[in-house]
Amino acid sequence: MMKIKRDKEIKKSLYVLLFFLLLLIVPGETKAQETNDPQAGIEHVEKLIRSLEDSISGLREEVNISLTDVPLSEFLRAIALESGLNMDIDPSISQKVSNNFADVLVSDVLIFLSRQFRLEISVINNIFIVRQIVITAAPPLCYVQYNDSTKKITVEVEGEQLSVFLKAVTMKTGRNVIPAYDAAQVKVSSFILAMPFEEAIDKIAYSNNLVSRPTPDGFILIEKKPVEKPEAQTQPQPQSQSQSQSQRSGNTSSSGKNDRNTANSVINVRYLGTDSIQVLAENAQLADVVKEVAFRCGRSYILAAEGKNIVNVQITGSSFSDILSSLLIGSGLVLKESGDLYIIGSKDTQEMMTQSIVRLQYRSVDSLIYLIPKDIIDLVEVRAFGELNSLLLSGPQQKVAIAEDFIKQIDRIVPVISIEVLIIDYNTSYTINTGITAGIGEQPVAATTGTVFPAVDVNLNSQSVNDIINRFNGFGWAKIGMVTPNFYASLKMLESQGILKIRSTPILSTLNGHQAELSIGKTEYYMEEQVNIIGTQNPQQTVSKIYKPLTAEMAVKITPQVSGDNQITLEVEVIQSDFTERISTTAPPGQVSRTFKSQIRVKNGEMILLGGLEEKRDNKTSNGAPFISRIPVLKWFFSSRNEEKSDSKLNIFIKPSIIN
Numbered sequence: 001m002m003k004i005k006r007d008k009e010i011k012k013s014l015y016v017l018l019f020f021l022l023l024l025i026v027p028g029e030t031k032a033q034e035t036n037d038p039q040a041g042i043e044h045v046e047k048l049i050r051s052l053e054d055s056i057s058g059l060r061e062e063v064n065i066s067l068t069d070v071p072l073s074e075f076l077r078a079i080a081l082e083s084g085l086n087m088d089i090d091p092s093i094s095q096k097v098s099n100n101f102a103d104v105l106v107s108d109v110l111i112f113l114s115r116q117f118r119l120e121i122s123v124i125n126n127i128f129i130v131r132q133i134v135i136t137a138a139p140p141l142c143y144v145q146y147n148d149s150t151k152k153i154t155v156e157v158e159g160e161q162l163s164v165f166l167k168a169v170t171m172k173t174g175r176n177v178i179p180a181y182d183a184a185q186v187k188v189s190s191f192i193l194a195m196p197f198e199e200a201i202d203k204i205a206y207s208n209n210l211v212s213r214p215t216p217d218g219f220i221l222i223e224k225k226p227v228e229k230p231e232a233q234t235q236p237q238p239q240s241q242s243q244s245q246s247q248r249s250g251n252t253s254s255s256g257k258n259d260r261n262t263a264n265s266v267i268n269v270r271y272l273g274t275d276s277i278q279v280l281a282e283n284a285q286l287a288d289v290v291k292e293v294a295f296r297c298g299r300s301y302i303l304a305a306e307g308k309n310i311v312n313v314q315i316t317g318s319s320f321s322d323i324l325s326s327l328l329i330g331s332g333l334v335l336k337e338s339g340d341l342y343i344i345g346s347k348d349t350q351e352m353m354t355q356s357i358v359r360l361q362y363r364s365v366d367s368l369i370y371l372i373p374k375d376i377i378d379l380v381e382v383r384a385f386g387e388l389n390s391l392l393l394s395g396p397q398q399k400v401a402i403a404e405d406f407i408k409q410i411d412r413i414v415p416v417i418s419i420e421v422l423i424i425d426y427n428t429s430y431t432i433n434t435g436i437t438a439g440i441g442e443q444p445v446a447a448t449t450g451t452v453f454p455a456v457d458v459n460l461n462s463q464s465v466n467d468i469i470n471r472f473n474g475f476g477w478a479k480i481g482m483v484t485p486n487f488y489a490s491l492k493m494l495e496s497q498g499i500l501k502i503r504s505t506p507i508l509s510t511l512n513g514h515q516a517e518l519s520i521g522k523t524e525y526y527m528e529e530q531v532n533i534i535g536t537q538n539p540q541q542t543v544s545k546i547y548k549p550l551t552a553e554m555a556v557k558i559t560p561q562v563s564g565d566n567q568i569t570l571e572v573e574v575i576q577s578d579f580t581e582r583i584s585t586t587a588p589p590g591q592v593s594r595t596f597k598s599q600i601r602v603k604n605g606e607m608i609l610l611g612g613l614e615e616k617r618d619n620k621t622s623n624g625a626p627f628i629s630r631i632p633v634l635k636w637f638f639s640s641r642n643e644e645k646s647d648s649k650l651n652i653f654i655k656p657s658i659i660n
Contacts, residue, residue: 058083059107066100155192180223275319304345334396359390415512422653423504433494435640444485521553526588607655617646
């Protein structure tokens with residue numbers, strides 16, 4: 001008997017040892033299960049228990065139990081004891097349960113508890129091991145992409161520390177963005193798609209209750225938002241009977257905390273940051289609003305004039321100085337900044353005046369002083385300082401600052417345009433003059449004169465004509481008599497051609513918007529004679545001669561205007577005039593003129609042609625004996641002809657170029 005009893009104890013010890021060896025072989029099963037997907041583990045538990053229902057009878061046992069605030073581990077032990085299951089329970093399972101189960105299978109209870117408390121149940125040799133499922137957090141997401149050409153950044157960050165995230169941003173963009181000491185460990189989450197760098201950093205800070213600000217050395221600092229100061233508490237004012245009736249009828253109003261406010265005034269100021277202040281004022285006095293804003297922002301101010309104006313404003317996200325400037329609109333008061341001190345006073349007070357010298361860089365004082373609008377320099381005295389090409393401004397600080405900013409905006413480089421002008425004037429002429437002219441003059445022609453070659457233009461006297469007649473006498477039945485001594489004859493056979501080509505290539509330069517003018521011409525004079533009679537009893541007559549000029553010219557006027565895309569709009573005017581024959585030697589010469597006006601748009605450095613100024617003349621005149629002057633061959637002896645043709649063309653090439 002002793003031997004059998006000893007053998008049973010040995011077997012029992014071996015079973016216990018075998019159980020611990022199994023635990024050592026599968027160490028992961030004895031620990032709480034870590035997973036990123038708890039739902040997958042719960043579904044695995046349900047499949048496992050359903051597959052063991054047929055082989056393990058204890059899972060098909062029914063449970064009838066009711067409990068309140070019992071530890072989950074004790075509840076599982078009670079189920080194992082009731083159903084006869086072998087169960088190893090993790091000591092860390094400490095949740096409390098309050099359930100009532102009636103005629104429920106053990107398998108359903110285990111599945112329910114696994115789902116409710118995220119339990120992992122595994123089986124080794126009919127031993128159920130129950131462990132708590134530990135959900136491991138997903139690793140932080142930190143994605144940064146930067147486009148160097150567009151300067152835009154794309155960011156997706158989730159649960160990452162601010163210091164780690166900003167390091168990734170700096171490495172990608174090359175821009176130094178650093179966290180403040182107390183904000184380095186803050187976890188940030190944000191998504192930004194293709195936004196400019198500075199705006200993206202500002203929005204990321206805002207979405208994580210942080211603020212960003214640039215530093216003078218080019219860094220961007222991310223820090224925690226300052227703690228908002230408590231808002232002013234407004235005390236309710238006693239209401240009159242009429243106000244109570246108004247509220248009962250549906251009209252409500254809030255009253256300000258200051259006794260100087262009206263009964264229905266409201267002042268609400270919130271300080272969100274250095275440049276982010278919210279102000280709501282209704283029916284409130286200006287002085288009270290300024291006082292409250294300065295108190296909330298911790299700023300020092302002096303109110304040198306009484307501000308009794310009633311204001312109604314709602315301003316969100318503005319700086320302290322901008323809010324003061326907005327409040328003073330229409331009040332007759334002006335703002336002056338002296339370091340960290342803000343002074344508010346009347347615009348007529350000498351202490352509120354300030355002076356500033358604006359030195360012009362690109363424009364002249366004389367051309368700029370007349371361009372400043374009157375509303376810009378209202379209450380501001382502007383004086384020109386020609387020696388330094390500067391403007392002296394004197395007046396209220398705000399007005400002076402506005403005028404100074406406007407002057408700097410219009411003080412820009414004025415483009416200089418170089419204009420190459422190529423003028424080609426081409427003239428051709430053709431003239432023919434033929435015929436015989438004879439007559440009797442007042443006096444005899446002294447001698448026969450003229451040219452025979454290359455053109456025939458001979459004037460014959462009476463003796464030469466008689467010599468020619470004598471040569472014909474005796475050769476026929478007729479005899480021609482002699483001509484008188486005053487007789488003359490003219491024989492002409494002339495033909496002339498001419499080509500005149502004038503080429504001029506001037507270069508003009510002018511400022512943008514100013515006219516450039518070129519003129520080439522000649523001047524002729526004509527005489528005016530005046531007869532004056534002086535006296536009545538013994539009148540005397542005086543004659544005065546005055547020579548007056550008359551000009552014919554070739555003039556080109558060009559006004560360039562440069563646009564933003566470096567194209568040039570040209571206003572071109574061309575005038576060409578010339579003299580014609582005089583009626584008499586003392587009469588003024590006649591004039592002909594051609595005018596051309598155009599407005600065109602060209603690219604910088606592009607050449608254009610302005611042509612088509614063409615003049616053609618065809619003039620034919622003849623005289624002779626009636627009927628005979630029309631008969632071929634005979635007309636050459638009994639008529640004279642004059643034929644004139646001319647052709648004139650004017651071409652102008654213009655090439656504008658922007659110098660600067």
